[in-house]
Amino acid sequence: MTALSELAPPATAREARPADRSALLTVDLAAVAGNVRTIAASTDATLMAVLKADGFGHGAVAVAEAALANGATRLGVTGIGEALALRAAGVTAPVLSWLNPVSAPFREAIAADVELAVPGLPHLNAVIQAGRGAKVHLQLDVGMARDGAAPADWAELCAAARAAEKRRLIRVVGVMGHLGCADRPGDPCNAASRARFEWGVQTARDTRLRPTQLHLAATAATVTDRRSHYSMVRVGAGLVGIDPSRTVRLRPAMTLTAPVVSVRQVRAGTLVGYGHAWTTPTATQLALLPLGYADGLPRAASGRAEVLVRGRRRPVVGAISMDQTVVDLGPDPVDPGEPVTVFGPGDGGEPTVADWAEWAGTIEHEIVTGIGSRVPRRLR
Numbered sequence: 486m487t488a489l490s491e492l493a494p495p496a497t498a499r500e501a502r503p504a505d506r507s508a509l510l511t512v513d514l515a516a517v518a519g520n521v522r523t524i525a526a527s528t529d530a531t532l533m534a535v536l537k538a539d540g541f542g543h544g545a546v547a548v549a550e551a552a553l554a555n556g557a558t559r560l561g562v563t564g565i566g567e568a569l570a571l572r573a574a575g576v577t578a579p580v581l582s583w584l585n586p587v588s589a590p591f592r593e594a595i596a597a598d599v600e601l602a603v604p605g606l607p608h609l610n611a612v613i614q615a616g617r618g619a620k621v622h623l624q625l626d627v628g629m630a631r632d633g634a635a636p637a638d639w640a641e642l643c644a645a646a647r648a649a650e651k652r653r654l655i656r657v658v659g660v661m662g663h664l665g666c667a668d669r670p671g672d673p674c675n676a677a678s679r680a681r682f683e684w685g686v687q688t689a690r691d692t693r694l695r696p697t698q699l700h701l702a703a704t705a706a707t708v709t710d711r712r713s714h715y716s717m718v719r720v721g722a723g724l725v726g727i728d729p730s731r732t733v734r735l736r737p738a739m740t741l742t743a744p745v746v747s748v749r750q751v752r753a754g755t756l757v758g759y760g761h762a763w764t765t766p767t768a769t770q771l772a773l774l775p776l777g778y779a780d781g782l783p784r785a786a787s788g789r790a791e792v793l794v795r796g797r798r799r800p801v802v803g804a805i806s807m808d809q810t811v812v813d814l815g816p817d818p819v820d821p822g823e824p825v826t827v828f829g830p831g832d833g834g835e836p837t838v839a840d841w842a843e844w845a846g847t848i849e850h851e852i853v854t855g856i857g858s859r860v861p862r863r864l865r
């Protein structure tokens with residue numbers, strides 16, 4: 486328990502102008518374009534741009550257009566809803582959707598020429614019921630026990646798909662798998678998964694299926710192992726500057742800034758934030774930022790994270806709250822309304838998404854897809 490009398494008295498807090506009180510997420514489409522060109526140059530295979538989760542939080546339509554203009558020719562998403570949103574925005578490139586419940590709107594997908602991954606007989610039957618002519622990618626689990634048909638069920642799935650194809654109900658255009666350890670290129674699990682994938686393709690061919698789109702690799706395998714490319718690679722993270730294998734230089738495409746809301750002078754011994762998780766060791770100045778974990782700043786990064794203020798790294802202090810974050814400015818002057826860079830490509834010394842991921846004990850993907858919907862987006 487802390488008696489009120491022990492708390493440092495509140496010091497005067499200068500307030501920012503209301504117009505300055507908005508965080509901003511800036512998406513650098515030139516960075517996306519450069520990343521797509523870098524990746525396209527590393528393969529002879531068809532490049533599918535993966536735009537799930539709103540283009541990894543960067544804006545699916547904008548990332549799709551940048552990818553298609555720089556070497557990608559196909560698009561991939563998880564749910565049919567994401568595919569239909571691309572169609573509604575006028576995107577006409579081929580789109581594959583690979584994660585749907587059997588109750589998904591397969592009829593709308595077929596009508597919008599959205600290709601569908603089929604991981605088992607219940608899905609195959611649902612797609613056949615939904616209408617004629619679906620372009621199907623049979624999906625095999627090559628070793629992560631997550632999505633795709635188990636190998637024990639594969640031959641039966643291929644046979645059922647071939648029977649439907651003969652009746653002109655569907656067309657099997659692809660076989661897909663997904664690697665579970667591609668961020669560790671030397672892991673034997675990759676060779677085992679490739680072997681299982683090749684077995685799956687051969688089994689499909691033995692069933693007289695003629696899939697032309699054979700795809701296994703995502704970003705990490707695309708940039709580390711040509712043997713995994715087959716006829717197509719599916720790249721998501723790499724588009725926006727994330728390389729899970731840490732082997733190529735890609736450019737982060739997101740910059741998150743926020744204006745200082747207020748600056749307060751405090752004494753040594755001031756208890757800061759929820760739970761009084763931090764106490765000022767000296768007299769200092771604390772800046773308040775209008776961003777918190779609801780906006781995607783991970784609470785787990787409290788006590789470790791930094792931001793860039795006037796060209797210098799400053800620590801985030803106390804617990805990150807839902808809407809607010811406190812930064813220790815030290816003795817240097819900072820005015821309310823001044824911009825703070827939470828993360829960016831790192832050119833100016835600001836933290837990167839990779840730094841935030843490390844501080845929070847997570848991966849970059851979780852940071853970029855977690856930026857809250859109330860943060861305004863700007864494309865540049």
Ligand SMILES: *Cc1c(COP(=O)(O)O)cnc(C)c1O
Nearest residue numbers: 535663703704719720721722723
């Ligand atoms: C997310 C996803 C991808 C893209 O993976 P990245 O590592 O982000 O390139 C590819 N395929 C499937 C099935 C996925 O779910």
